[in-house]
Amino acid sequence: MSQNAENDEMPRRAPALATRLSHAGRPQDASLPFVNPPIVRASTVLFESVGAMQGGKARYVYGRRGTPTSEALCDAMTDLEGAAGSVVTPSGLAAISVALLSVVSAGDHLLVVDTAYHPCRHFCDTVLKRMGVETEYYDPAVGAGIAALFRPNTRAVYLEAPGSLTFEMQDVPAIAAAARARGIVSIMDNTWATPVFFRPLDHGIDITLLAATKYVGGHSDLMLGTVSANAALWPAVKETSGSLGMFTGADDMFAALRGLRTMDLRLRRHQESALAVARWLQGRPEVGRVLHPALETDPGHALWRRDFCGATGLFGVVLAAPYPSRAVAAMLDGLRWFGLGYSWGGFESLAIPADVALSRTATRFEAAGPLIRLHVGLEDPADLIADLQDGFRRLTAVAAAPADETDL
Structure with a gap:
């Protein structure tokens, strides 16, 4: 036997993440000789005969039920998440809704982490409440x-790590194991880390979801959500998504596929720049705490280091004193490279003032001063640091001035 033949029989090395991101969701039968799968905008699907229409074996039957474009994205997400299957939804909130509605029914008890994304709480406190589902935070x-x-009657546990706005970590494997031991479904919002830095299903979670609007898209120009599930829960997720008529436009799905190709590179740059900015902020007298689990001083750092293999660009900053709102506004309004916007995950840096009081009920967040949420984009971190330095100058100047003085 030749050396080449021996090598051919050796087990192949599993492809690395960067390789999978480049190749996942590129079905050869749909792409033909082209690198990217086609953008298929479709509602009606034509059949060759009545028999083909009624036979139940057609690959495509109606645009909402799947196209080559949606199939490519779902296949890619299933591969990246290590899931049995995935669906796409029109937004991250729609993904949350599909995940929860896949498992809860009237009379069920639902446990939701107190630091969950506020629109998730609103969905639980309105729609699920009307359905007869009791939510406990x-x-x-x-x-x-x-x-x-x-x-x-506890049916599901919902996790988000790190938490929205305040970035507390959770012991995901411990919670997932406790739930599974009782036959309770675990669901996790993994938008912050994405499957690049954490794969919930590998840690015992049953259903994982993303606001793909953010890091999957990566360019602040699409709305999309994904839900991926293990083999036991996949039929329920697929059925619920289909029954709710969940789908999204072909152009957004194509943009998400394109975003996937560079996600590994982008997230590593987000991580590097965000940590540089976060560490600089730790040395500022205007800052009381930096809420970032990848920092060694963060209370959740040990959990993050144990379970996650990276961090992204979103974190919080608690100011060191109760600066008046006009001073915080002056700081943020004058920023040059940080935009003021509620979403995140794109190439641009963002900043918002955050009000935690509206977003938690089971626990209390103690803070010396106002909370600011930052998203560090792909700009040079030195420029971002200079921008924040100017912002702190405005913050302290306005805070020191009488309330009726508006000039800096």
Whole structure:
């Protein structure tokens, strides 16, 4: 046997993440000789005969039920998440809705982390409440102790790590294991880390979701969500998504596929720049705390380091004193490279003032001063630091001036 023949019989090395991001969701039968799958904008699908129409074996039957474009994106996300299947939705909130509606019914008890994305809380407190589902919010630090909160009718546990706005970590494997031991479904919003830096299903989670609007798209120009599930929960997710008529436009799906190709590179740049900015902020007298789990001083750092393989560009900054709102506004309004916007995950840096009081009920967030959420984009971090330095000058100048003086 030749050396080449021996090499051919050796097990192939599993492809690395960057390779999978470049090649996932590129079906050869749809792409033909082209690198990218086609953008298929479709509603009606034509059949060759009545028999083909009624036979139940057609690959495509109606635009909402799937096209080559949606198939490519779902296949890519399934591969990246290590899932049994994935669906796409028109937004991240739609993904949350599909995930929850796939498992809860009237009379069920739902546990949701107190630091969940606020629109998720609103969905639970309105739509699910009208359906007869009781939502209880829990401390993100509960870990395996979540078992004490289980009731006979607890159907699901919902996680988000790090938490929205305040970035507390959760012991994801411990919570997932406690839930599985009782036959309770675990669902996780993994938008912050994405499957590049954390794969929830590998840590015992049943259903994982993303606001693909953010880092998957990466360019602030699309709205999209994804839901991926293990083999046990995939049929329920698929059925619920289809019954709700969830779908999104072909152009947004194509843009998401394009975003996937560079996500590994982009996220590593987000991580590097965000940590540089975060560490600089730690040395500023105007800053009381930097809320970033990848910082060694963060209370959640040990959990992050154990389970995650990277961090992205979103984190929080708590100011060191109760600066008046006019001073915080002056700081943010004058920023040159940070835009003022609620979304994140694009190439641009963003800043918003954040009000935690509206977003938690089971726990209390203690802060010496106002909270600012930053998203560090792909700009040079030295420029971003200079921009924030100018912002702090405005902050302290306005704070020191009488309230009726508006000139800096």
